[in-house]
Amino acid sequence: MRKFMINVNGKSYEVEVEEIREGTTVKPAAAPASPAAPKAEAPAQAAPKAEEPKAKPIAAPAGATTVSAPMPGTILDVKVKEGDEVKKGDVLIILEAMKMENEIMAPQDGKVVSVAVSKGASVNSNDPMIVLQ
Template sequence: MRKFNITVNGKSYEVEVDEVMETSTTAASEPKAKAAPAPKPKVAPAPKKAEPVKKQAPAASGGGETVASPMPGTVLDIKIKEGDTVKKDDVLFILEAMKMQNEIRASKGGTVAKISVTKGASVNTGDTLAVLK
């Protein structure tokens, strides 16, 4: 008989195993021992998930263009105000993601119709940051 220590899901068990040499005489004459079932480990309850932040629906912009967040992160700075005129490639927001500051730029020129986030807000990919007309 051999003893082994086995760890399952972080819990250690000591098991004993009989070594069986199957031959035509021993296999028929000796019954095989059944292994005792291992005790079921207790499962910890799943942690409660925080409720997801509701995505802000794009405003009915009447032909305006939505500036969406390209990645999840935190809005560090807002470089525009409602009513400002922006040109293509102007910096609109500074978004921190993975310890890096990313500039969110305008894809086209226009007037800022609505700013949908505040400084310090957490955003997910696809969340509306602003609407340009």
């Protein structure tokens, strides 16, 4: 159990977070310590959900262009596959971010060398998604 002090809108809250590691059992927590500040109510523990697919790391060959995620989001569709020839402006990926569909386009003509994401994957800003050569 780890304790953290969190400030929300100018108010401080002391919270306790239990770290759960794979393969370990969770022991019930001891009696709560007296709070130094108002304690945020812990939300009801949700059932564990299936882990979202993540973008896999890729190595770009020398002289290649890496197309990275411009913002965090979820991959709705991958329009190309390895070996495809693309022209500048062709749509490579549809990325959902902030409930909007964003078309990620090829920055140049080239051949798709590697695709690091798949439909449903979550990406963060600057995560590599496609390599063009």
